[in-house]
Amino acid sequence: xxxxxxxxxxxxxxxxxxxxxxxxxxxxxxxxxxxxxxxxxxxxxxxxxxxxxxxxxxxxxxxxxxxxxxxxxxxxxxxxxxxxxxxxxxxxxxxxxxxxxxxxxxxxxxxxxxxxxx
Amino acid sequence: xxxxxxxxxxxxxxxxxxxxxxxxxxxxxxxxxxxxxxxxxxxxxxxxxxxxxxxxxxxxxxxxxxxxxxxxxxxxxxxxxxxxxxxxxxxxxxxxxxxxxxxxxxx
Numbered sequence: 711x712x713x714x715x716x717x718x719x720x721x722x723x724x725x726x727x728x729x730x731x732x733x734x735x736x737x738x739x740x741x742x743x744x745x746x747x748x749x750x751x752x753x754x755x756x757x758x759x760x761x762x763x764x765x766x767x768x769x770x771x772x773x774x775x776x777x778x779x780x781x782x783x784x785x786x787x788x789x790x791x792x793x794x795x796x797x798x799x800x801x802x803x804x805x806x807x808x809x810x811x812x813x814x815x816x817x818x819x820x821x822x823x824x825x826x827x828x
Numbered sequence: 829x830x831x832x833x834x835x836x837x838x839x840x841x842x843x844x845x846x847x848x849x850x851x852x853x854x855x856x857x858x859x860x861x862x863x864x865x866x867x868x869x870x871x872x873x874x875x876x877x878x879x880x881x882x883x884x885x886x887x888x889x890x891x892x893x894x895x896x897x898x899x900x901x902x903x904x905x906x907x908x909x910x911x912x913x914x915x916x917x918x919x920x921x922x923x924x925x926x927x928x929x930x931x932x933x934x935x
Contacts (some may be wrong), residue, residue: 755915757924771923814862818871
């Protein structure tokens, strides 16, 4: 069974930065597109960013464009999200999500909480 | 950006009853629509993809239909474990978007 384990969440002040990581295992990581999806406390789901297996394609939600950077290391089976210029609106649980063979979100990590507060 | 509007916001039904959840897109997404189930404290789980295909391991009481702008998720006979929030999601256009969710409560 696919395993995705996020880390790197925590408390950060507005304007600060944080780097999230996702360790992937039990599948051929380099052949799958990966996403970050977030969920603010008590709210719905918001897609954040996508990166293709070979990093040829990268997309961002408008709400994070220019502040967040998605990347991956296929040799280490890891996905990253560099988050800069954080605001209180970025407070959320961030999920690492695999794009399955049917191009849908077929596997999710347990999430890591990012809290932006002064 | 394609906006997905889900209705109703909350559905309160008894076990054994039929649940019908709606998702309407602001423009056509063809059949590039999926449904996810999220229980409290858990990550979402893929239920349906391409509007009408059940994901691996999903019980047959779940079914999906629709194309273009109007989609429906039906739970034919509610079980207590179906209590959750259900989200639709489109992948027709970037950015990928989710609906606001429908909470299904079992009386």
